[in-house]
Amino acid sequence: MLLNIPPILTDVVVILALAIPVILLLYKMRLPSIVGFLVTGVIAGPYVLKLVTSQEHIDILAEIGVILLLFTIGMEFSLPNLLRIRKAVFLAGSLQLVLTTVVFGAITYFGTYDYLPIAIFYGFLSTLSSTAIVLKLLQMRGEMGSPHGQIILAILIFQDIAVVPMMLMMPILAGQADNVLQEVFLMIAKTAGVLAFLVLVSKFVLKPFLNLVVMTKSKELFISTIVVICFSVAYLTSLAGLSLALGAFLAGLVMSESEYSHDATGYILPFKEIFTSIFFISIGMLMDINFLWHNLIEILLLTLMSIAIQAFLAFWAAKSLKVTAKTAMLVGLSICQIGEFAFVLAKSGTEIGLMPIELYQYFLSTSVLTMAFAPILILNSKPISHFLIYKLPKPKIINRWATKRVKLPEFLQEFKDKNLEDHIIIIGFGYNGKTIAKAAKLSNIPFIVIETDPKKVKKDSLYRKNILFGDAMNEEVQHQVRFEKARIVVITLTDLEITKVLTHKIKYLNPEVGVLVRNKRAKDVAAIEKAGADVIVTDELETNLELFTQALQYYYLPQREVYALISKIKEDLIDE
Numbered sequence: 372m373l374l375n376i377p378p379i380l381t382d383v384v385v386i387l388a389l390a391i392p393v394i395l396l397l398y399k400m401r402l403p404s405i406v407g408f409l410v411t412g413v414i415a416g417p418y419v420l421k422l423v424t425s426q427e428h429i430d431i432l433a434e435i436g437v438i439l440l441l442f443t444i445g446m447e448f449s450l451p452n453l454l455r456i457r458k459a460v461f462l463a464g465s466l467q468l469v470l471t472t473v474v475f476g477a478i479t480y481f482g483t484y485d486y487l488p489i490a491i492f493y494g495f496l497s498t499l500s501s502t503a504i505v506l507k508l509l510q511m512r513g514e515m516g517s518p519h520g521q522i523i524l525a526i527l528i529f530q531d532i533a534v535v536p537m538m539l540m541m542p543i544l545a546g547q548a549d550n551v552l553q554e555v556f557l558m559i560a561k562t563a564g565v566l567a568f569l570v571l572v573s574k575f576v577l578k579p580f581l582n583l584v585v586m587t588k589s590k591e592l593f594i595s596t597i598v599v600i601c602f603s604v605a606y607l608t609s610l611a612g613l614s615l616a617l618g619a620f621l622a623g624l625v626m627s628e629s630e631y632s633h634d635a636t637g638y639i640l641p642f643k644e645i646f647t648s649i650f651f652i653s654i655g656m657l658m659d660i661n662f663l664w665h666n667l668i669e670i671l672l673l674t675l676m677s678i679a680i681q682a683f684l685a686f687w688a689a690k691s692l693k694v695t696a697k698t699a700m701l702v703g704l705s706i707c708q709i710g711e712f713a714f715v716l717a718k719s720g721t722e723i724g725l726m727p728i729e730l731y732q733y734f735l736s737t738s739v740l741t742m743a744f745a746p747i748l749i750l751n752s753k754p755i756s757h758f759l760i761y762k763l764p765k766p767k768i769i770n771r772w773a774t775k776r777v778k779l780p781e782f783l784q785e786f787k788d789k790n791l792e793d794h795i796i797i798i799g800f801g802y803n804g805k806t807i808a809k810a811a812k813l814s815n816i817p818f819i820v821i822e823t824d825p826k827k828v829k830k831d832s833l834y835r836k837n838i839l840f841g842d843a844m845n846e847e848v849q850h851q852v853r854f855e856k857a858r859i860v861v862i863t864l865t866d867l868e869i870t871k872v873l874t875h876k877i878k879y880l881n882p883e884v885g886v887l888v889r890n891k892r893a894k895d896v897a898a899i900e901k902a903g904a905d906v907i908v909t910d911e912l913e914t915n916l917e918l919f920t921q922a923l924q925y926y927y928l929p930q931r932e933v934y935a936l937i938s939k940i941k942e943d944l945i946d947e
Contacts, residue, residue: 379428386415386423386652401750403504405711406743408648412655419660426656433653436646437715438619442601443643444531445623446636456525459692463522464529467688467706471498474680484730488544492725495537496717496734497681501710501742502527508749509705519701522689526706534712535562538614541716545725561611566621569604573625581631585825590638590842597635598642600626616715630825630840637847647711654714658735666736673733674740678748681741682707700756704748708741709734791853794818798843798873799863800834803889807861808834819852843873854880862904863889871902878903 393414394407415422423429476494484490505523514520539558577600584596601622608618626632663670686703690696717734720726726734748755794817797804804820811818812834820838841848843864854860860877864870867890874886887906888899896907 378425379432382423382425382429383432383649386411386429386649389415389422390648390652401746402743403501403507403746404648405501405503405651406739408651409655409658409739409742412652413658413660414655415652416656416658418658423656426653429649429653429656432646433650434615436643436648436650437616438601438605439639439643440647440650440711440715441534441616441619442623442626443636443639445620445625446627446632446639447623456521456528459522459525460529463688463692463702464526464533466691467526467685468498468529468533470684470688471681474684475677479730484727488546488725489727489730492541492544492716492720493730493734495540496713496720497677497709499530499534499710499713499716500527500681500706501708501745502531503711504708504742504745505705505749508746512750518694519689519698519705522692522694522698522702523705526685526688526702530710531712534716535617535620537716538617538719541720541723541725545720545723558613561613562617562621565608565611565613565618566624569621569625573628577625578629581629582825585631585840588823593631593634594638597626597639601639614719633839633848633851634841634845637841637845640847651711651714654718654735655739657718657731658739659732662732663736666733670733670736670740674737674744677709677737678707678741678744696760697756700759701752704752704755707748708745709738710742713738791817791819792856793858794853794856796821796852796854796857796860797863798861800824800838801863803863804861805834807863808837812837821848821852844869844876849876849880854884857881857884859885859887861887861889865891867895867898871898874899874902874904 390408390411393411394404397407397410398404414420417423417426472491472494474494475497476490479493480487480490505527509520509523539555539562543555581596584592601619604622604625605615605618608621609615626635629635682703684703685706686699689699689702713734717726717731721728721731795807795811797807797811797818797820800808800820800822804822808818808820818837820834821841821843822838823840823842825840839848839851841851843849843862854877862870862873864873870888870890874888877884877886885906886904887908888904890896890899890907890909893909896909899907
């Protein structure tokens, strides 16, 4: 008897199974996984192997991916961090957006389509770089705290913010509004109304409810609650006539102010990754490989032109901050690709008739190629910048300007100083954790505490600024406390299995860090040592040895014999 297998299950298994070898192959070529998912979509799509039987189901899963993508962007959006680098965000970010929109809009208008809404829309798409690719490569190279890293981060933040008004503008550009000013005002009013409602609900309903959920210490309940919040708000905004994606962003924005945001982000990320992977595969399915082949030379020229213009405009946007030419060049070479949010906008624009299918095919082909070139440019940005500034022949006046030394702007210095580095990470804020925190504070040693009990987080106002609510096993929490930059990690947990896994992960992220573990039982020492701990302090062992040491003093034994006896007893207890 044959089982009635749902088509959606078959399609998902097929496309994800196909994605594995494709991504592994591209990984060997040092290309990002996003390109791999796009290529998978091309292969599985209607223009090549025609493996997908239900495109509608794939589109539904892709829509979930967009919602989760916008939700996590909203949760990662921090107002304090934004204010710290506001000059870079609003000056360099707005300049990059305006310059790129105008230039690419003009090229589209005068070069192909003499229709202003299409030109403006294509200008919007060209401004959006790949946050996922750029930040991942910067983190891998340890350049997030550098001047060019901070400017890149600022521009990417502004681009992420700009996606929301771009989404609101799309129906107006598509001519779906009779009275443009009225529609703009209505959309702004609706968005403001929904946000105000969410802020009130967050303060008086959501916050106490989340506290209640967290008190249960149930990860399953916490994850379910976060997912319900995300999709409920998305549904609310769709009822108000706004997009699901905008609702997800607003939900994330409200959650970002919660002390549980980092933990929530870490739990949502796996869901986001799998569904956004399906989204990129669905985008790849729309690419006509025959179109790419017949227009290959033209598309390659458009790709190179797009990269050159985007890098040049981003260079001048960064120069507005009065940084060196080399720093500005590093910024330009890092964000000269078209990113994931551009695909979100492009797909929506095609559905409402704002983007002709031919232009859409050109966009897909050039975008995938710019993303493929991105790792090559970023990984080689320093030698390329050095060549362009110092080696490339140019007039003396330009050469003097390019090599002129410029003092780092104060706002970038301030942000760089605030990055955690050479600090102590304390996992668990019980008696032992609090004692270490107190000693670190008195010694002026930078430290941060990870704690899962909300009562302990809220109870101690003296250390609240140094306590991060979350699970130390959560990758987002690990990223926030910067395990890779810490000098010491102190684990005071009672769960042996979690301690072993955590110790192993910490040593993987930072082989040089010192891992100190507080443990209860002597028989567990060997297992923790095997996981990579440098120092293990065992309650049972240390208490017994201290009692024995005090007892031996009554027998007036030489100190050397006492130490020898203690070492022997310690070995025997550990071996038991």
